[in-house]
Amino acid sequence: MAQDTVVPPESTPRALDREDERLAAPPQTLMDGVRASLARARGGDLGVIPVVAGIVVIWTVFQVLNPVFLSSTNLVNLAFDMVPVGMIALGIVWVLLVGQIDLSVGSVSGVSAALMATVLVLDEQPLVLALGASILLGVVVGWAYGQIFNRAGVPSFVISLAGLLAFLGVQLWILRGQNAINLEYDSALVSFAQLWFVPAPLAYVLAVLAAGGLLAVSASRARRRHAAGLSAPSMRYLVTRSVLLLVVLAFVVSYLGRTRGLPWMFVFFVGVVLVMHYVLTRTAFGRSVYAVGGNAEAARRAGINVRRVYTTAFVMCSTLAAVGGVLAASRLAAANQSTGTADVNLNAIAAAVIGGVSLFGGRGTAFAALLGIVVIQSISSGLTLLNLDSSYRFMVTGVVLLLAVALDSVARRSRMASGRA
Amino acid sequence: MSAPVAERATPADAAGPPLLSLQGISKNFGAVAALTDIDLDVRAGEVVAIVGDNGAGKSTLVKVLAGVHPATQGRVLVDGEEVTLGSPVAAQRLGIATVFQDLALCENLDVTANLFLGHEIRPFALDDVAMEVRSWELLKELSARLPQLTLPVASLSGGQRQTVAIARSLLGDPRVIVLDEPTAALGVAQTAEVLNLVERLRERGLGVVMISHNMEDVRAVADRVAVLRLGRNNGEFDAQAASSEEIVAAITGASDNVVSRRSARRSAAAGDATGTPGATGAADAAPTLEKKEEEH
Numbered sequence A: 001m002a003q004d005t006v007v008p009p010e011s012t013p014r015a016l017d018r019e020d021e022r023l024a025a026p027p028q029t030l031m032d033g034v035r036a037s038l039a040r041a042r043g044g045d046l047g048v049i050p051v052v053a054g055i056v057v058i059w060t061v062f063q064v065l066n067p068v069f070l071s072s073t074n075l076v077n078l079a080f081d082m083v084p085v086g087m088i089a090l091g092i093v094w095v096l097l098v099g100q101i102d103l104s105v106g107s108v109s110g111v112s113a114a115l116m117a118t119v120l121v122l123d124e125q126p127l128v129l130a131l132g133a134s135i136l137l138g139v140v141v142g143w144a145y146g147q148i149f150n151r152a153g154v155p156s157f158v159i160s161l162a163g164l165l166a167f168l169g170v171q172l173w174i175l176r177g178q179n180a181i182n183l184e185y186d187s188a189l190v191s192f193a194q195l196w197f198v199p200a201p202l203a204y205v206l207a208v209l210a211a212g213g214l215l216a217v218s219a220s221r222a223r224r225r226h227a228a229g230l231s232a233p234s235m236r237y238l239v240t241r242s243v244l245l246l247v248v249l250a251f252v253v254s255y256l257g258r259t260r261g262l263p264w265m266f267v268f269f270v271g272v273v274l275v276m277h278y279v280l281t282r283t284a285f286g287r288s289v290y291a292v293g294g295n296a297e298a299a300r301r302a303g304i305n306v307r308r309v310y311t312t313a314f315v316m317c318s319t320l321a322a323v324g325g326v327l328a329a330s331r332l333a334a335a336n337q338s339t340g341t342a343d344v345n346l347n348a349i350a351a352a353v354i355g356g357v358s359l360f361g362g363r364g365t366a367f368a369a370l371l372g373i374v375v376i377q378s379i380s381s382g383l384t385l386l387n388l389d390s391s392y393r394f395m396v397t398g399v400v401l402l403l404a405v406a407l408d409s410v411a412r413r414s415r416m417a418s419g420r421a
Numbered sequence B: 001m002s003a004p005v006a007e008r009a010t011p012a013d014a015a016g017p018p019l020l021s022l023q024g025i026s027k028n029f030g031a032v033a034a035l036t037d038i039d040l041d042v043r044a045g046e047v048v049a050i051v052g053d054n055g056a057g058k059s060t061l062v063k064v065l066a067g068v069h070p071a072t073q074g075r076v077l078v079d080g081e082e083v084t085l086g087s088p089v090a091a092q093r094l095g096i097a098t099v100f101q102d103l104a105l106c107e108n109l110d111v112t113a114n115l116f117l118g119h120e121i122r123p124f125a126l127d128d129v130a131m132e133v134r135s136w137e138l139l140k141e142l143s144a145r146l147p148q149l150t151l152p153v154a155s156l157s158g159g160q161r162q163t164v165a166i167a168r169s170l171l172g173d174p175r176v177i178v179l180d181e182p183t184a185a186l187g188v189a190q191t192a193e194v195l196n197l198v199e200r201l202r203e204r205g206l207g208v209v210m211i212s213h214n215m216e217d218v219r220a221v222a223d224r225v226a227v228l229r230l231g232r233n234n235g236e237f238d239a240q241a242a243s244s245e246e247i248v249a250a251i252t253g254a255s256d257n258v259v260s261r262r263s264a265r266r267s268a269a270a271g272d273a274t275g276t277p278g279a280t281g282a283a284d285a286a287p288t289l290e291k292k293e294e295e296h
Ligand SMILES: Nc1ncnc2c1ncn2[C@@H]1O[C@H](COP(=O)(O)OP(=O)(O)OP(=O)(O)O)[C@@H](O)[C@H]1O
Pocket: B029, B032, B034, B052, B053, B054, B055, B056, B057, B058, B059, B060, B061, B101
């Protein structure tokens, strides 16, 4: 969503949105675009800069400490491991955008995993039924949160804290005293989470489709803007951007292809992120999500059904948590008592915040979940490679989370100072 | 002031039922009776100013009109037909657009998104281009000076925000516009812009309800002045004929002071005061104020 725009050639009259003489000269090239977003960052509109910088730093440090870190094998593992919690983080993005929180996503994912495993393995029901039960669970939980929140006005913090404990109990109850329910190794779920890779040629096709899709969408948008007399990014800029994306994607595909390749599960996650991004930015409903997060009363007065927006956000969050739970169980080939416990909750929330979703509501994108989980999972993987146990992981992740939240608060303050609060 | 009285388009009075009519509106917040038995008529092409002290219930009345706080009691008529203002959407459908005192903008969204919030242009996906073009047209009509529409509203100046809020209310082709203190916190030039806008809206034949603490602004654009005091009607005045002192007396309820007695004597002598003691319950209405029957 680059805002780097370029005026039409001087011969044509000024674009409708470029008439004000106070406007600074718009960027012409990719470099100008980078400079413009740095300027926005100074104004407190950080965008993806901190998280991308964070990834670079973290990867460099771990690579220096242990050269295995950036190996193809490890990155393939990383691509697998980040998906379950990444999916949960994507749900967290929804509740944070409307200015709420859900602390129970870990427990809900645990219940979902236990339910799926019970239906699939103990009750020997078909996979579709097991998945359906888990997703339905997520929907019902989110809907219930929405009702309690809307009707009783209980803060989401409290509702989900109660849910955190209650669903932990439900998880243990569903498992009926067993430590774990193992999934069959050759089942579709386990294969999806451990063995299925996109064939190399298809992976390249996907990369081309992604870059081509970006170009097609942005070029048609630019054409429509131009036709309507608005300023539009130059074709050169759009092509450069898409080619750059193609190069990056092709490199990723070829690098991962040196060992096992691009996991389908990761492609699935990115696909869900893209769909969410579309819903949030390109539909009226997505707009109302941001509006409620920015100023719920203003949204209500604009005729938006604020309660429905809250309920939908809670439902999206719990449902994605349920999906994350199923994926976690698949990755582990088992649903056990500790699925979704420990740091899953906080990692998911941390990922969303680190990715740039504001805790104050109304700011952030679906891509935050992807970028944030890369940070979290990189730390976890790097420390594991250094043979440091979870005590270090907790501490480091805690510090990174604090940094991210502090950055959010500082950015908010500088937005206020520069009038963009 | 901006336009001499004689040149004013006269309100389309007496022709049919008023565009908007409130009858016996009451609004309670728990034990607090914010509004009691309010009557108010707004005709097409007429600017009605509502004045009153802080906490008199002006904003509450605005919210009743906007469907934000449905009235506890009373009837609302649009074109003589009873309607229910149960929700913001209902009010908008009836052609009542509102600019709230607190503006009610989403600071995290850009100007275009705020203008179209709740009625985005879309076949399925949002049509940004159409919305931005329409936004520029609309803002140009208001001679607004906004450099860019893609910045969050938070980065706009107070006057620019006010303009956005007003532009927002014009989008749905409303018939009645309710402005809650549209000139509060505005500079001299911006205030004049808003007053010009109010006059243009009247010329277009819209009914305008304007709330203001500024007597000068009120007398500059209003046709009628309705006074609220402690949540009740406390007199209605012809904006041009009534003196500021009379209106102030009705606002403060300080009926028995030198200023009010003087102005009452003078207006009685001039015979041009058209104020009425609004609701019968206005116990503290100025007894010494000379008031005539409302309908003429
Ligand atoms: N949501 C609410 N809940 C409870 N009481 C309210 C609410 N809104 C307004 N009131 C009360 O109703 C009365 C009228 O308030 P209102 O905001 O309408 O005053 P106002 O005339 O607009 O004042 P101002 O000139 O300061 O804007 C006040 O006593 C206020 O405390």
